[in-house]
Amino acid sequence: MRAQASPMRQQVRLRGRSYVAFVFAPVVPIVGWLEEIDATLASSPGFFVGKPVVLDLSGVDLSQSAIAHLVGSLVQRNIRVLGIEGVEADRLEANMPPLLSGGRSCVITRTEPLEKREAKPKINSLLLESPVRSGQSIIFTEGDVTVLGSVGSGAEIVAGGSIHVYGTLRGRAMAGVNGNSAARIYCQKIEAELLAIDGYYQTAEQIDASLRNRPAQAWLQGEIMRITPLN
Amino acid sequence: MAKVLVVTSGKGGVGKTTSTAALGAALAQLGKSVAVVDFDVGLRNLDLVMGAERRVVFDLINVVHGVAKLQQALIRDRRLENLWLLPASQTRDKDSLTDEGVGKVIADLRTRFDWVLCDSPAGIERGATLAMRYADEAIIVTNPEVSSVRDSDRIIGMLDSKTVKAETGERVTKHVLITRYDPVRAAKGEMLGIEDILEILAVPLLGIIPESQDVLRASNVGTPVTLNDAASAPARAYFDAARRLTGEQIAMVVPAERKGFMNRLLGRRAA
Numbered sequence: 001m002r003a004q005a006s007p008m009r010q011q012v013r014l015r016g017r018s019y020v021a022f023v024f025a026p027v028v029p030i031v032g033w034l035e036e037i038d039a040t041l042a043s044s045p046g047f048f049v050g051k052p053v054v055l056d057l058s059g060v061d062l063s064q065s066a067i068a069h070l071v072g073s074l075v076q077r078n079i080r081v082l083g084i085e086g087v088e089a090d091r092l093e094a095n096m097p098p099l100l101s102g103g104r105s106c107v108i109t110r111t112e113p114l115e116k117r118e119a120k121p122k123i124n125s126l127l128l129e130s131p132v133r134s135g136q137s138i139i140f141t142e143g144d145v146t147v148l149g150s151v152g153s154g155a156e157i158v159a160g161g162s163i164h165v166y167g168t169l170r171g172r173a174m175a176g177v178n179g180n181s182a183a184r185i186y187c188q189k190i191e192a193e194l195l196a197i198d199g200y201y202q203t204a205e206q207i208d209a210s211l212r213n214r215p216a217q218a219w220l221q222g223e224i225m226r227i228t229p230l231n
Numbered sequence: 232m233a234k235v236l237v238v239t240s241g242k243g244g245v246g247k248t249t250s251t252a253a254l255g256a257a258l259a260q261l262g263k264s265v266a267v268v269d270f271d272v273g274l275r276n277l278d279l280v281m282g283a284e285r286r287v288v289f290d291l292i293n294v295v296h297g298v299a300k301l302q303q304a305l306i307r308d309r310r311l312e313n314l315w316l317l318p319a320s321q322t323r324d325k326d327s328l329t330d331e332g333v334g335k336v337i338a339d340l341r342t343r344f345d346w347v348l349c350d351s352p353a354g355i356e357r358g359a360t361l362a363m364r365y366a367d368e369a370i371i372v373t374n375p376e377v378s379s380v381r382d383s384d385r386i387i388g389m390l391d392s393k394t395v396k397a398e399t400g401e402r403v404t405k406h407v408l409i410t411r412y413d414p415v416r417a418a419k420g421e422m423l424g425i426e427d428i429l430e431i432l433a434v435p436l437l438g439i440i441p442e443s444q445d446v447l448r449a450s451n452v453g454t455p456v457t458l459n460d461a462a463s464a465p466a467r468a469y470f471d472a473a474r475r476l477t478g479e480q481i482a483m484v485v486p487a488e489r490k491g492f493m494n495r496l497l498g499r500r501a502a
Contacts, residue, residue, distance in 0.1 A: 130391065131433050132388075133384045133385060133387050133388025133391070134381050134382070134384035134385040134388065135355075135384075135385040135388055135389075136388045136392075149433065150430075150431070150433065152381070152384040152385075152388075152431065153377075153381045153384070153431075154381055154384070154385065155384075155388075168430070168431075170431070
């Protein structure tokens, strides 16, 4: 036993951590493949910013200079390559991203918004062509809701924007739920159980009886809900 | 082409079972082959109204579970040879019904009958949803009062969303049948008017059945009202409704107050 222990050198503490990386698998012609990347970037700029990207070169046979050119092209598009896989180590230069192995594929959940953004501009109104029945709950926080028909007693409409009812409103209507105080509620006949705009509400008891069965609109004036007859 | 029709309402006690029996018997008297199916597992009543309670051997649950064959469970009516009853089980509950099993039974019934009338239990739970699940048409039985009308509205919403037809983008054909309509109380404004009900439900009217002692009398002797006294006011209203179901155009008659002779003589009291 040694009387005096030499001071232990403190080791660098290493921790493991895993991230989900996008795997780019280029195909020939590389120019065409880069155009596809450009198209993706055009529809959703910044999609790859801050995301780890790995190049899988197993599908192509590229020379050292071609790999260097490819990595450079991606850098020009603000895509930084974290590592490369599927290629022999001697094809990579020292200043290139390191060779990786042992990656496992997994589902990238963020791919959905990419496709949606490519599709259409956002729909911000909902049209219902049949009556809303008792017990049904229509929740559409993206915008306006229009009902061609009545809203039954015990039914509920929740809208981010305004609510239009071409029929009798007997149920509950909640407009501007995302904090849109300019939202309004319109109906051909008002017999509502509850009206709410941006959190301010009135129940059937508080609604002026003289308005009943008439076309009316509800809107916010500051913190006061006004219900006035239409026309 | 067989038609599967569900008689439903949401609310209990409005006359689903009475109407199923009366319309089933009326359709059978019009020469159609008819099966009436009791979906009220655990609280069956249709067998009583049809007067077949002493002849039940197998039931819907037995057929759904494959314990009995459909032809073993079907009970032929004593009075009309083309009217059959498929009773519910009284000892089980609605959880014994399976979607798949009900689908099979209905498909089997379709091959044997012109009309299959499903008597739905009250409520919006499993029994009611499975009764309407495979229906082509629906009769929504409504009393002229607000609670019944609101429940009917709820059921119509379910017919438009939870049936096979709705899920495949088609629509269940819907009819409103107003029962227990009392012309005296309607005249006094003590009940919802026909117009109000139809405005709320936005579904075409199949018929108006007047409130009548004849209905109760027929139930008590285990006979559908359309068989017991075919000339009575409710029986005639049910016959008209059955004819409308088969596609006939028949003018709608709103039951009016019938004053007796003495009433007419002494109708108004002088001050």
